[in-house]
Amino acid sequence: MSLRASSSSILRSGIAAGATRGAAATLPLRSGAVALPRHATLPRARAPAAPRSFSTTTRRAEEYESPFGINSLSKLTEEEEMLRDAVRRFAEDVVAPRVEAMDEAEKMDPAVIKGLFEQGLMGIETDPEFGGAGGSFTSAIIVIEELAKVDASVSVLCDVHNTLVDTVMRKYASKELQEKYLPQLSESKLGSFCLSEPASGSDAFAMKTSCKKSDDGKHWIINGSKMWITNSAEADFFIVFAQGDPSKGYKGISAFAVEREHGIEIAKKEKKLGIKASSTCTVNFDEIKIPIGNLIGEEGKGYKIAIEILNEGRVGIGAQMIGLAQGAYDKAVRYAFERKQFGKPVASFQGMQFQMAQALTDIEAARMLVYNAARLKEEGRPFTKQAAMAKLFSSQVAQRVAGQAIEWAGGQGFTREMGLSKYWCDSKIGAIYEGTSNIQLQTIFKLSQAEMGL
């Protein structure tokens, strides 16, 4: 029996040949199972673009058709819309009840990770041949956005695993490595992406972690330390970048597939301002020996892999930030309709409504930047500048909206109990990881300068 056929999940249930629309799949983690609509085949990354539908209405894709063949950016395929509904339920029913406890404990609940795997959300773009769902990049973006509405920590866990780790393996690894690791990454093993080091953050290619071939030529030997590694406390699999020949500069860097069992040491876990349930640790490599075939792509081409993959990853962080902003907005506005002052709901005051309308407009603008970057990527068109803009702007909007949401809820908003202050703390990371805001600005300006021929 194939991995796909043996799994019941949000994604896989819909892919299975002959899946019937309207039939129900269940979420296993919830007490009192949730009936989920089954969806038909997910759009494949290389398939011709399917017609999209307005996601903000209750109507479905087929009810809208542009007579000119050009669709709005908020159009999603029917399958993407159904995936959004299903992930929303998973986030509300499985993640939401655990968010406060996970944040206080600064620890991811293993049941959430298990649930993400069981629902097929950890191999979204991976080919069904390797146990994945064969979905579009936009499908991954939608999942990250929906999870972030409820918890940015769970969202980044899923984001790093899908947009960085899975994608490196899908795009650059040998067939042998794909056959070995992609099914594990789709089914049960969490991945980490190890690029940053204590002395190399924005200047990532100044890394000191080294790699060399063993004397018998059968192994790579890795030495050094990586810092700030997301998912590392729980991960079994690590994409590691290391320098093989400092005299070649960034062209000496290679990428490797490393298992925890190869002898990785997970060291200091950071105590952070936000995304506290997401583990961020130092990872040490002390004469780690890995098989020679675990080189990903060509020797000395690691820099290229890192650059290309982080372009995609930035769209994912943009999605995390718009989800977070929307989650904070929804929570605060609902409260503002319940809270009465001067005999009226505080949301009925024009001063409040104008701020809320502005926040919604900002979120919508950020969402369009994110979706546009995702669709450009799917179409195989250049998207580096748009990805940088999407991440930059979404993180700014997330910080602004999450901060305002606290104010809309007054003193209650300032308590940890209400959960709004968590959105604000979580929002800060959007301007830092996968390239700080200054680095995004640098990219945007450099590319536009080149486009102008200057």
Ligand SMILES: Cc1cc2nc3c(=O)[nH]c(=O)nc-3n(C[C@H](O)[C@H](O)[C@H](O)COP(=O)(O)OP(=O)(O)OC[C@H]3O[C@@H](n4cnc5c(N)ncnc54)[C@H](O)[C@@H]3O)c2cc1C
């Ligand atoms: C919670 C968290 C999770 C992370 N997860 C991962 C992970 O999974 N894998 C991984 O590899 N890394 C990860 N990182 C690392 C992250 O990508 C880096 O923190 C980020 O790239 C910034 O590097 P730095 O912290 O060294 O800051 P620095 O590079 O020291 O930057 C400090 C300041 O200087 C500015 N600056 C630097 N260079 C320039 C320049 N040329 N022009 C203008 N301004 C500049 C920056 O914008 C910033 O404001 C994570 C970090 C955090 C905090």
